[in-house]
Amino acid sequence: MGKVHVLDHPLIQHKLTYIRDKDTGTKEFRELVDEVAMLMAFEITRNLPLQEKTINTPVMEAQTKVLAGKKIGLIPILRAGLGMVDGMLKLIPAARVGHVGLYRDPETLKPVEYYIKLPKDIEERELIVIDPMLATGGSANDTIHSLKKRGAKQIRLMCLVAAPEGVEVIKEEHPDVDIYLAALDDKLDDHGYIVPGLGDAGDRLFGTK
Numbered sequence: 349m350g351k352v353h354v355l356d357h358p359l360i361q362h363k364l365t366y367i368r369d370k371d372t373g374t375k376e377f378r379e380l381v382d383e384v385a386m387l388m389a390f391e392i393t394r395n396l397p398l399q400e401k402t403i404n405t406p407v408m409e410a411q412t413k414v415l416a417g418k419k420i421g422l423i424p425i426l427r428a429g430l431g432m433v434d435g436m437l438k439l440i441p442a443a444r445v446g447h448v449g450l451y452r453d454p455e456t457l458k459p460v461e462y463y464i465k466l467p468k469d470i471e472e473r474e475l476i477v478i479d480p481m482l483a484t485g486g487s488a489n490d491t492i493h494s495l496k497k498r499g500a501k502q503i504r505l506m507c508l509v510a511a512p513e514g515v516e517v518i519k520e521e522h523p524d525v526d527i528y529l530a531a532l533d534d535k536l537d538d539h540g541y542i543v544p545g546l547g548d549a550g551d552r553l554f555g556t557k
């Protein structure tokens with residue numbers, strides 16, 4: 349069964365509070381999402397493999413470590429996932445980025461796919477699907493199925509805020525996928541919004557409401 353990790357670093361939790369606050373405007377919201385994504389990338393890369401390297405310090409030859417070059421792919425779900433890409437690339441600059449375009453139909457709450465463009469070698473990469481919101485789980489679930497259908501073998505999911513309903517869907521449909529969150533919230537409301545949540549992530553990031 350996939351594990352759920354709530355990243356409770358104080359800096360993440362502090363910034364998330366201001367992301368949630370309805371009085372935080374678009375510019376600050378975007379900056380905070382970028383910063384939290386960077387902090388989450390720091391936590392999520394904790395297990396990256398290292399290899400030995402011999403270097404010369406100014407004092408002597410030393411055995412040290414460098415990253416073993418594991419290939420990573422970031423897969424933002426459009427639109428809102430885009431707000432987390434740059435922050436993650438600050439720490440994982442060699443990652444390739446694939447885009448999955450989905451919107452959630454406001455009536456049915458079902459995801460509708462409108463775009464997909466992925467790195468060629470996704471089967472060799474560890475993929476991190478990124479989206480600020482995991483609500484019913486439909487969008488992340490469809491994205492992960494889409495990636496697996498195209499050959500992806502290693503996938504993790506990173507979101508800012510999740511509802512228990514969405515987490516259950518991913519755990520059931522994709523027991524091989526670990527989930528990384530800044531917060532696990534209480535529930536969904538009648539319109540499929542996360543409670544207490546942060547509102548509509550895409551609209552708040554791009555100022556479209």
Ligand SMILES: O=P(O)(O)OC[C@H]1O[C@H](OP(=O)(O)OP(=O)(O)O)[C@H](O)[C@@H]1O
Pocket residue numbers: 425426427428429450451452453457459479480481482483484485486487488514540548549550551
């Ligand atoms: O778990 P779900 O119930 O599928 O809901 C979550 C999805 O809803 C939001 O996207 P939205 O449809 O608002 O598209 P946008 O990012 O373009 O605004 C959010 O960014 C997720 O992708």
Ligand SMILES: O=c1cc[nH]c(=O)[nH]1
Pocket residue numbers: 428481483540541542543545546547548549550
């Ligand atoms: O609370 C929610 C649920 C889905 N999408 C959002 O942007 N916010």
Ligand SMILES: [Mg+2]
Pocket residue numbers: 428548549550551
């Ligand atoms: Mg939206």
